[in-house]
Amino acid sequence: MDVSEVRADLLDEQAALDAVVAGLTAGQFALPTPSPRWTVAAQLAHLTYFDGNAALAIDDPPAFTASVHDLLEAAAGGDEAIDAFELDAWRFLPPADLLAAWRANRERLAASSAALADDARIDWYGPSMGAKSFLTARLMETWAHGQDIVDAVDGHRPATDRLRHIAQLGYATRKWSYLNRGMEVPEGDVALVLTAPSGATWTWGDDDENTVTGPAEDFCLVVTQRRHVDDTHLQITGDRARDWLIRAQAFAGPATDGPNPKDS
Template sequence: MTTEPREPRATDVLTGLLADLRAESAVLDDLVAGLAPEGWAADTPAAGWTIAHQIAHLAWTDDWAARSVRAPEAFTTETARSFGELLAAGLDPVDEGAARGAAEEPAALLARWRAGRDGLLTALAAAPGDARLPWFGPPMKAPSMATARLMETWAHGQDVADALGAVREPTARLRHIAHLGVRTAGFAFSLHGQPAPETPVRVELTSPDGELWTWGPADAADRVTGPALDFCLLVTQRRHPDELALTAAGATATAWLPIAQAFAGNPGKGRAAGA
């Protein structure tokens, strides 16, 4: 007797995502755990941000994410108040959060990031499956929140790795980031004042172990192809498009790649070639 394979349950998907988020966080933790104080002050490719700023930003964002899960109404009220005050003072909330954290002693910052990370994992594991959690962009369910946190952890981890001259081994966890990058294509166009494209795009990416990851109709004329790592570097704006082995065919695909972003918020400036 044979049975059809069942679709993964939502709880299975979330459990897997949280395990991958924990694993991605551990990779970054290994990079910074043994740094001397002067190492925390090293500049990263993000202008004005040191390694301390990168970790402080993740701690800040994890804290807001945990608030969104635990008290969504309070999250909405508090972000409106807190962000409003900072913006009225001419301060960028994201930069201000990173700057305040970077001013801490490295050991205290590291401990706070670790504690907040563990707290967020616990909160997401207990989140109602169908609840839409408020965020700085569109509201999202717990699996999407976990994916977004994994994407940011990987992206800011890339900044830290670049600052240290370290090379991280790409893993199958990139699939989550690539999936987010594909799903946010319409969002990227809207951020640039353009309507979401109606033309379907086929995305074919080669995974770190040689597997082919695909999205979109197989017969779509518009296509994006290349290594999954390069696509993830593109949609997190960690490399200039000219430095990546990605190929776009068709008007929509060609227009998408220069503006692609997998993160919420205003369009990023991206990285200059050679940065």
């Protein structure tokens, strides 16, 4: 798969979320989501900020670097200061204006990424990223924050085989899930066998004693920390496999824990 195909899937994922939020009322935009402190509007403001900065990272790397410095300064004030820095320009807007801002930044990113070569690298938060990984991360963010919105408004967003991007990222970040916590990475692999929404089978890894099998959507919910593994239909064999999924983190940033099991 080349960068143009990843980009096309990103645009489709954004359009799928747009179909969920386009008809929401002002009251629904104010609903809390599973992410602490964040309303539906805040989730969309977050995507607006980072889609715009992704376009900036492609078009004007020095300006993007300056924006990272500003964000790090805000981070010194804690979570609420970061939220204010990222979100306040948009989260209190009327819904129509917030939607327009998100769509505008999506269009900026679509235009900026149209000519990306497969071997291009983009400066981002932390190490630079290859073009395909960069756009995959934007797709993952759109889907994951979109899931918070879907959960808050009891919306409907059918699963698609675009989840393969997120599943592959989830598998590739297994080591990161430990290193980001300052932990030693367990020796050995985990075999991952997932059923795609289309019915296809996706596989990664090679281990007969540590396996994860089940719906691709459930695996993506776990590695993006939107569901606890015990609240999914995933079948886990082996201590190494379970140890991974209770701390899996497919996204950058400080180590975080996903939700507790519903029955806990």
